[in-house]
Amino acid sequence: MKIALLGYGKMGKVIEGIAIQRGHSIVLKVTSQDKNYNLADVDVAIDFSTPESAVDNITNCLMNNVPVISGTTGWLANYNKMVELCHEKNGAFIYASNFSLGVNIFFELNKTLSKLMKGLPQYSTSIEEIHHTQKLDAPSGTAISLANDIITNSEYKNWTLETPKNNELGITAKRIENVPGTHEITYESSVDTIQIKHTAHNRDGFALGAVIAAEWIVGKHGIFTMKDVLNIG
Ligand SMILES: NC(=O)c1ccc[n+]([C@@H]2O[C@H](COP(=O)([O-])OP(=O)(O)OC[C@H]3O[C@@H](n4cnc5c(N)ncnc54)[C@H](O)[C@@H]3O)[C@@H](O)[C@H]2O)c1
Ligand SMILES: O=C(O)C1=N[C@H](C(=O)O)CCC1
Numbered sequence: 001m002k003i004a005l006l007g008y009g010k011m012g013k014v015i016e017g018i019a020i021q022r023g024h025s026i027v028l029k030v031t032s033q034d035k036n037y038n039l040a041d042v043d044v045a046i047d048f049s050t051p052e053s054a055v056d057n058i059t060n061c062l063m064n065n066v067p068v069i070s071g072t073t074g075w076l077a078n079y080n081k082m083v084e085l086c087h088e089k090n091g092a093f094i095y096a097s098n099f100s101l102g103v104n105i106f107f108e109l110n111k112t113l114s115k116l117m118k119g120l121p122q123y124s125t126s127i128e129e130i131h132h133t134q135k136l137d138a139p140s141g142t143a144i145s146l147a148n149d150i151i152t153n154s155e156y157k158n159w160t161l162e163t164p165k166n167n168e169l170g171i172t173a174k175r176i177e178n179v180p181g182t183h184e185i186t187y188e189s190s191v192d193t194i195q196i197k198h199t200a201h202n203r204d205g206f207a208l209g210a211v212i213a214a215e216w217i218v219g220k221h222g223i224f225t226m227k228d229v230l231n232i233g
Pocket of ligand 1: 006007008009010011012030031032033048049050051053057070071072073074096097098099100206
């Protein structure tokens with residue numbers, strides 16, 4: 001496959017290595033310096049850019065009939081606009097807050113645990129995420145996905161980075177040098193604690209998942225998720 005990398009930073013570079021190992025070629029690498037890039041002769045685009053640029057990148061792909069995978073976080077207020085555009089153009093699009101197989105299994109564990117804990121008011125729930133100090137957004141997209149799944153299955157109404165009030169699910173976002181991504185869910189009562197945790201050791205899992213998603217989407221039309229790609233849950 002001929003792949004365009006929209007964003008050639010920490011993730012773009014790891015994706016490049018894995019894509020080449022799997023027999024693909026990188027025909028375009030876009031950074032903040034490249035304003036008007038040309039998507040001709042691209043089979044699929046992989047966007048790991050910035051919260052400010054993801055919407056333009058996804059729009060460019062959909063307008064040019066290029067299937068697009070986006071892992072960029074922090075732009076989700078515009079997700080529905082991208083869904084509409086994708087339908088209008090009969091395009092193909094996957095967004096995932098986290099492309100790693102391990103985190104996608106962790107998402108399913110989180111949903112199951114939150115269903116088990118529903119109706120047990122003696123436990124209070126919280127989420128902690130830790131990432132490297134260059135990360136632009138907080139909380140992480142993954143933490144938001146985890147929080148939304150807990151909210152769906154519980155009495156919590158929304159998440160907050162502040163001290164949680166009634167019906168608010170607290171998320172703590174820590175920034176520590178070189179941490180690729182750690183997420184922990186805690187259920188705390190006066191007698192015990194239940195915790196589930198995912199720790200990424202490096203960026204390879206995110207990058208491999210994105211390349212697998214790119215391989216999977218070519219030739220398809222519609223909006224998909226990593227559940228479709230991995231066939232789990
Ligand atoms: N979904 C996942 O699995 C996952 C995993 C890791 C990171 N991420 C997300 O991916 C994004 C990128 O992460 P990173 O660590 O590679 O960041 P990074 O800062 O290392 O790289 C960002 C890249 O985007 C480029 N960029 C800036 N403006 C651009 C534009 N207008 N068009 C194209 N590229 C542009 C920058 O030049 C840079 O190359 C972040 O939003 C991060 O949260 C998601
Ligand atoms: O390094 C990042 O930035 C990461 N971003 C994603 C998120 O916000 O959840 C996934 C983990 C790494």
